[in-house]
Amino acid sequence: MIFRAAEPSEMDTAVDVLSEAFHDDPVSVWAFPGDERRAVALPIFHRAVVLGALAAGGHLDVAGDLSAAVLWSPGGEEGMDDDAFAGLTGEELGRLAAVFEVMTEHAPGGEYHHAQFVGVRKSAQRQGIGARLLKHGLDRYGAVPAYLEASTSESAKLYRRLGFRDHGPAFAAEGGPPMLPMWREP
Template sequence: MTVHQDTAVVPGIRRAVAGERDEIRRLIGEGFMADPVSGWVFPDEEHRRAAQPEFFGVYLDAALRDGWADVTDDLSAAALWLPVRAAGEGAEEDDLGDRLVRADRGNERVRIVGELTARVHPADRSHYYLPVIVTAPGRRNQGRGRALLATALDRCDREGVPAYLEASNARSKSLYERLGFVFTGTAVELPEGPPMWPMWREPRC
């Protein structure tokens, strides 16, 4: 299906396959070059460009294994989703945080952002978590991100499952709010860095 939004034509949305892993990693790495949180985690631009595909590849591998990755047909945008089970509902210990730290050994900021986001991540209800959504720099403001979100949120509504994410800039926070997400009330304050806004969306049954 092709989504029309204003004068832009958004390619169809589909589920990514494992064989597209390298291309999606490159897309995410490039797409996050100007992200304020990524700029804080990887302050050196050259290192950021080299490290991000490996770093975000950890999330991608987890999504391909345990959740799912939605992409546009032309692989110009992607969204990674992970199922999170509530504490006491058979949730298993995950080493995702350790794998992220290992992806850029010696970078203390990776550990810091992981610990701070973990503190505010809801643990009392099962939900779908969106750790990454990205659009290629030359394809932004054309409705791709909204189309990716709409596809996943339709699933949340059908299944009656909440959704959770952390907005890394004010512009994306506004988009999420228009789609039904609500700021949880406790921002993640990175030391001398940009804020992150944890956001929760109840399913619309």
């Protein structure tokens, strides 16, 4: 399978992939309670984050068949326009602000690339596509360390197989689920 940068015309599909992949993620479930509401809110959220990361010099990588997507941003450079979150409720925005705040507090210093979201369509999961797509980005960045937050023990296992190591204790927004910071040397 080919892994490459997403074309601008593929952004809607990549946002759909990320939203589907993160529908049952513990942080998503906490930030956007209720399955029906989450199905509406996640595309708004992911579009805002993707646009912010791309504006900051990030990359959106996809599998050639558009079954998976990874959003990369330069460490500490995730910028989002508040207007991009139009359509989310005040409660949702408050929970997101709490998540972003705790993530910023625990983010490493120095130069690194942040794998913000690694998502695979449910029908293509457990086939190694996400790992290969993530490795594509790791290879591209070469000499620069990589960082991410694992939101499940299963995703942490995958990231460890790719050379990531725990980077401090898990952290969480007040009342939210834990996220495990992970670091990978080049």
